[in-house]
Amino acid sequence: MHLLVTAGGLSAQGAQWIAPKKASFLAPEGVLAITFRAKMCAALNQAGLLPQVPPQVRKKDWVVHCKAAGSGRKVLEYLGRYVFRVAITNSRLERIQDGQVTSRYRDNHTQRLRRATLPAIEFIGRFLQHVLPPGCAKVRYYGLWSNACRRQLEQARGLLDAPPRAASDPLASPVEPAVSVPTPARCPHCRLGQLIVIQVLRAERKLPP
Numbered sequence: 437m438h439l440l441v442t443a444g445g446l447s448a449q450g451a452q453w454i455a456p457k458k459a460s461f462l463a464p465e466g467v468l469a470i471t472f473r474a475k476m477c478a479a480l481n482q483a484g485l486l487p488q489v490p491p492q493v494r495k496k497d498w499v500v501h502c503k504a505a506g507s508g509r510k511v512l513e514y515l516g517r518y519v520f521r522v523a524i525t526n527s528r529l530e531r532i533q534d535g536q537v538t539s540r541y542r543d544n545h546t547q548r549l550r551r552a553t554l555p556a557i558e559f560i561g562r563f564l565q566h567v568l569p570p571g572c573a574k575v576r577y578y579g580l581w582s583n584a585c586r587r588q589l590e591q592a593r594g595l596l597d598a599p600p601r602a603a604s605d606p607l608a609s610p611v612e613p614a615v616s617v618p619t620p621a622r623c624p625h626c627r628l629g630q631l632i633v634i635q636v637l638r639a640e641r642k643l644p645p
Contacts, residue, residue, distance in 0.1 A: 442580055443504070446592055453595040461502045469498040519574055523566035532556070 443462055444455045456462045477494055480486040486494075505511045524539060530551065531538040537559040543550050554562070568574065580589045 441578070442592075445580070446588055446595075450588060450591050453592060460504050463502075465500045465502050468502065469500040472500060473498045523563050 441462060443459075444453055446452070447454055473494075477486060477489075480489060528540045529537065530540055535556050536553050537556050538551055538553045539559075540549055540551055542548070577583065579585065580592055
């Protein structure tokens, strides 16, 4: 599973961007491993399936790998090449004969085309591993990237001096077009807080020219 998260987040009032303590990661791997395991066990318990899981499996240490992805553009380009495609295209199937399926693939290390021949049952089994169960979406957006947090996302972009997103930007949400939300004004003194106009007071006396 790949999970792309922002390197930081908004404060509780949404007036300040809070950067992580470490520039290379948002949270330690050990902390994430414990959190992910607890979340999974809680979900299984809510579904009534936790008693079916052996206790030694629930206590086993989870493995979490964290790596900085920069702006995230390269990661999205990598995922975008296959996330909305089928497991294998028909053009890569070269031969089906005597219960054997021969397909073509590219070696990631040498970038050369190679061929693999598998029994039909094993080939079908590998293909079905990429078929999602009903109700399971291939891509889900969490945190600031979710559709419910678009206003918070625009606030974060304003605090980070990010340029406005173009419609052709691959980092923009592919689900729905971005909502035009005005960027909050900055405080002219600290340049960090938001300037919220509550009321404009009229002058009580005539000002000199």
